[in-house]
Amino acid sequence: MEIYLDVLVLENIVMNYLILLMTAKFSKNKTSHLRLFLAAFVGAIYVAFLVVYPSLDVYYTTITKIAISFAIVAIAFSFQRFTAFFKTMVMFYISTFIFAGAGFAFLYFNHSGGFIRDGFFYVYWNSKWTVMVLCVATVGIIVKIFWEIIQSRLVKDRLLLPLKIAFENGIINLSALVDTGNALFDPLTHSPVIVVEFNAIKSILPEEIQNIFEESKEDDLVRVTKIVSNSRWFSRFRIIPFTSLGKENGILIGFKPDYIEIGDKNERKGVTDVIVGIYNKALSKGENYNALLSPDLV
Incomplete structure (x- = not known):
């Protein structure tokens, strides 16, 4: 299977940026588009590095992945307290799981769409953009529903x-x-x-x-x-x-x-x-x- 590095980096930048944008919405942590892009770029480079050097097993470990996610969030947002950083990290993982769940669902229903290896999604070229568009659309619907639920609960509790x-x-x-x-x-x-x-x-x-x-x-x-x-x-x-x-x-x-x-x-x-x-x-x-x-x- 051929992997085009430039396409891999581009699609990961797009997905990482959307995940960070959702994180900013959920955590209400203000940032800039530049910081979100830089953080998304760092995440994309990490994935590309693993593809180029698959023999470096240490970079596949859970600790390394958590450290990279910490770095991505630190680049994307500013923090004055550890509690704010922890809250944003939780929102970041929730956003990631929502996107990953939507992507996995489409791979499950479309058996020719791609596969999962070492914790990463690989989507075949002939269905790559279809899966991404459907994934983003699904996430948008999920976020809208849950955001309205959260806001209604917030208003109810703090009127x-x-x-x-x-x-x-x-x-x-x-x-x-x-x-x-x-x-x-x-x-x-x-x-x-x-x-x-x-x-x-x-x-x-x-x-x-x-x-x-x-x-x-x-x-x-x-x-x-x-x-x-x-x-x-x-x-x-x-x-x-x-x-x-x-x-x-x-x-x-x-x-x-x-x-x-x-x-x-x-x-x-x-x-x-x-x-x-x-x-x-x-x-x-x-x-x-x-x-x-x-x-x-x-």
Whole structure:
């Protein structure tokens, strides 16, 4: 059987990258596409090395494979605590098992598709890309189903959370609802948007922005744009379109805070890559909460 080294490296880079991308989604560990690619490349080179030098049995051992997986995760992600690294490693193995299970299933149902040797899949050329495409499609469906289950369980267990917003010299403490319907993103930076009541956050806003909401002129796009563009906080503010909250084709005035903190003192999470959208009505009739959080931020 002929093995094309360049094709082997390419397909392993693609699969490793997708596994790491899934790991990032599950662990909510932020990284860059470059780091994911470099980590995927390291994994692909390891497989290619084993194909070129099959006699080096030491590199087939479980310890070596675990060490390589540790290196791949360390390259792909940044860590400040060992617990975060351990959590990401667990997610990495779960993602790997999902992809491997999907690949094995297609090999099982298609006996001419390939074989497994020394812990690696070898797929014949005439069915290689078919198996890869079907594998990725299957994994996508599995991940979507399990992600929705995880998110629904998360919302059920942690429905209301303390929220702290820091902006300039002001800090506001709020109660936020984890809202699965909040899928707002800033169109400029693609950062998730937290929807907050104006009255709850009024004290830390610039005076000219307060005037817009007190006069109920937040839907006047021309006026809003003019006021925001002339403000010294111009670089911090955003105009965010939305089609929720009982209104279609609406806009939210948003701003980039210095940082936010989600959760109590026992489990607190800090976030800087986020936008706060200001809503000029009450979000809760019973005043149980005054902000809406996206599940992606929890």
